[in-house]
Each structure stands twice: as C-alpha cells, then as structure tokens.
Amino acid sequence: MQQRHSRADFPIRGIISDLDGVAYRDDHPIPASVQAFQAWQEQGVPYAFVTNNSTKSAAQFAAKLSGMGIPATAAQVFNTISAVTYLLQQRWPRGTPVFAIGEQPLLEALELSGFRLTETDADVVILGFDSRLTYAKLRTAIRAALAGATVVATNPDVLTPVLDGYDPCVGILTAAVSAAVPTAVPIVVGKPDPFMIKQALGHLGTSKQETVMIGDQIKTDIVAGQAAGLRAVLLASDVPFNAVTGVVPDLVITSLLDLVATPAEETGAFR
Ligand SMILES: [Mg+2]
Known part of the structure; x- marks a missing residue:
C-alpha cells in the first residue's frame, strides 16, 4: 500500500489508540499491544485512548487496562x-x-x-x-x-x-x-466524528503532525483520525467489510510493536 509520508518527516511523539480490537478483544489483552504501551510508558511517549464503547466509565476502562498490564488512568480515556x-x-x-x-x-x-x-x-x-x-x-x-x-x-x-x-x-x-x-x-457522537480524538489530543498536548491515531476499523478509527488531522494507523485485523471507498490508512501494521522505537532511535516513526 502506498504511504503518504516518509519516515523521517514524522516522528511519533504521541499516541491515540482505540480499545476494542487494538488493546484487547473482550476481556483478553492483545499481548503485543500490552508490550507496546508498556514501552511507550517507559519511553515517556504520552498516549490516550478513544473508544466508541459506552459500557464502562473512563475509570472502569482505566482499571481494565491496568489489570491487563497497560498503565492507564481515567484521564487518559475518552469514551462515548x-x-x-x-x-x-x-x-x-x-x-x-x-x-x-x-x-x-x-x-x-x-x-x-x-x-x-x-x-x-x-x-x-x-x-x-x-x-x-x-x-x-x-x-x-x-x-x-x-x-x-x-x-x-x-x-x-x-x-x-x-x-x-x-x-x-x-x-x-x-x-x-x-x-x-x-x-x-x-x-x-462517536468515531468517525473526530470529537473524542480532539479531546484526547488536547490531553496529550502533542502536535497533530507528531501524533498518530491507531484503530482496527476503517470507517470509524481511520476516518476519525484523518478528520482530526492526524495520521491514522490501521492495525490489520479480520474485521468484516472493513473498507470505505476513498479512505486509505496512512500506515497498516500487524502489531503495535511495529510503531515502538528501537533503542537506536530517538522516537518511533513510520517504517
Ligand atoms: Mg476497535
């Protein structure tokens, strides 16, 4: 897939991520995602979560993430x-x-x-x-x-x-x-409306150019991320009918670890 941006142009200094299908499936954490968020926590890369899910409060989502090994507080979670x-x-x-x-x-x-x-x-x-x-x-x-x-x-x-x-x-x-x-x-009100992503970006305090939106669904996560002016990263999945005419993710990855900076790099970047 053609990508719009070169690696050198856009270091990753802020992460906004979907939850269902990216951090976990139901009550089961996705191991590579747990490792990625732990790495970002250690590296001081700020992250926040935006979810269309309305079944838990922000504090309950943070507790669920923490219980899975992903450091999170209620202030980092933006939900519907x-x-x-x-x-x-x-x-x-x-x-x-x-x-x-x-x-x-x-x-x-x-x-x-x-x-x-x-x-x-x-x-x-x-x-x-x-x-x-x-x-x-x-x-x-x-x-x-x-x-x-x-x-x-x-x-x-x-x-x-x-x-x-x-x-x-x-x-x-x-x-x-x-x-x-x-x-x-x-x-x-949820994604693809960019409202929650703008809230999350305000929380992170990072620039649009250096922040990515990660999700598993094109019609919500990718559309919303791009509408908010961010690069939108698709975590490849088996989501059925996962295409929207004219919408192309800025990057497609198979693991969140693909975005984590190696020790030799200052920041994560598109590879
Ligand atoms: Mg999802």
Missing part, C-alpha cells in the same frame, strides 16, 4: 459516555426526559448530568451498547422516535470484536430505528 452527555448538555436543558438503551455507566452518567430517565415521554432517545437488549427496549425507542424524539447514537459500529468473533453493536439499533422511522436521522 462523556461525548453523549456533552452533546446533550450543549443542546437540551437540565431535566429533559431521555430514554436510553445502554448499560449502567451510561444511564448513571445521564442522570448525573441532569437528565431524567423515562420510558414514556422522552424528548431524546439514546442508543448505546446494551448486552441486555430486549424487544421492549427497542419498542420504547421506536415509539419515542415516532412521537418525534431526537435519536442520538453513541457510535455507528455494527460489529464489535470479541474473543471468538464479532458481536452485534449499536449500528444495528440505529438501523432498526431508522428502518421503522425514516425521518428520525440519528446523531452519531
């Missing part, structure tokens, strides 16, 4: 829970009735942000990952959308990687609601 609550606080007043499909950390964050959870009179429907998805929840979301509620999705992913393959993700919920209510065009 905070992206959703930020959007809602920008556009709707406190007390706005909201119906959310999602797991406890998302529901708690919505309440803490001042929104009222309801199943009967929602002005906003939020679609997030929910391993306890039921027909009743889908019905409630669709009835609210039919009544004119705004639909907000945490992310567009249709598949999320787990140890033995892929599980259906939030994209199937937005597809279902859109099929039933074509006028309810969902607002999608």
Whole structure:
C-alpha cells in the first residue's frame, strides 16, 4: 500500500489508540499491544485512548487496562459516555426526559448530568451498547422516535470484536430505528466524528503532525483520525467489510510493536 509520508518527516511523539480490537478483544489483552504501551510508558511517549464503547466509565476502562498490564488512568480515556452527555448538555436543558438503551455507566452518567430517565415521554432517545437488549427496549425507542424524539447514537459500529468473533453493536439499533422511522436521522457522537480524538489530543498536548491515531476499523478509527488531522494507523485485523471507498490508512501494521522505537532511535516513526 502506498504511504503518504516518509519516515523521517514524522516522528511519533504521541499516541491515540482505540480499545476494542487494538488493546484487547473482550476481556483478553492483545499481548503485543500490552508490550507496546508498556514501552511507550517507559519511553515517556504520552498516549490516550478513544473508544466508541459506552459500557464502562473512563475509570472502569482505566482499571481494565491496568489489570491487563497497560498503565492507564481515567484521564487518559475518552469514551462515548462523556461525548453523549456533552452533546446533550450543549443542546437540551437540565431535566429533559431521555430514554436510553445502554448499560449502567451510561444511564448513571445521564442522570448525573441532569437528565431524567423515562420510558414514556422522552424528548431524546439514546442508543448505546446494551448486552441486555430486549424487544421492549427497542419498542420504547421506536415509539419515542415516532412521537418525534431526537435519536442520538453513541457510535455507528455494527460489529464489535470479541474473543471468538464479532458481536452485534449499536449500528444495528440505529438501523432498526431508522428502518421503522425514516425521518428520525440519528446523531452519531462517536468515531468517525473526530470529537473524542480532539479531546484526547488536547490531553496529550502533542502536535497533530507528531501524533498518530491507531484503530482496527476503517470507517470509524481511520476516518476519525484523518478528520482530526492526524495520521491514522490501521492495525490489520479480520474485521468484516472493513473498507470505505476513498479512505486509505496512512500506515497498516500487524502489531503495535511495529510503531515502538528501537533503542537506536530517538522516537518511533513510520517504517
Ligand atoms: Mg476497535
């Protein structure tokens, strides 16, 4: 694959990384990725994580990473829970009735942000990952959308990687609601929107030119990384239907260790 940049031009001084499929699959760490983050920690290369996953708080993701041997604090994790609550606080007043499909950390964050959870009179429907998805929840979301509620999705992913393959993700919920209510065009807050990557870049304090975005999904990670002005690195994987017309990763790697500087180098770089 042709690459747009030469190695010498762009040292790597900051890392922004996806989680699912890059750091781990489900509860199983990817060993080379653990080693890479440990190396970056030792070398003083700052890193942060951006995930479309809304099933854990930033602190819970940091604890999961730390438990796998990847040094991480909550401040380094940017997820769609905070992206959703930020959007809602920008556009709707406190007390706005909201119906959310999602797991406890998302529901708690919505309440803490001042929104009222309801199943009967929602002005906003939020679609997030929910391993306890039921027909009743889908019905409630669709009835609210039919009544004119705004639909907000945490992310567009249709598949999320787990140890033995892929599980259906939030994209199937937005597809279902859109099929039933074509006028309810969902607002999608996660990647490919570059919002979380810009947040992470602000946290790192590194320049766009010297920071990379690493992910395993082209339509979210690579598009978002490039939209934020970063070089986007694809960790090659078995993600199905992983292509977007006109979108080419700046680099394709098979291991995060491919980006780690050797002792002879000052910084990591494209090879
Ligand atoms: Mg991923």
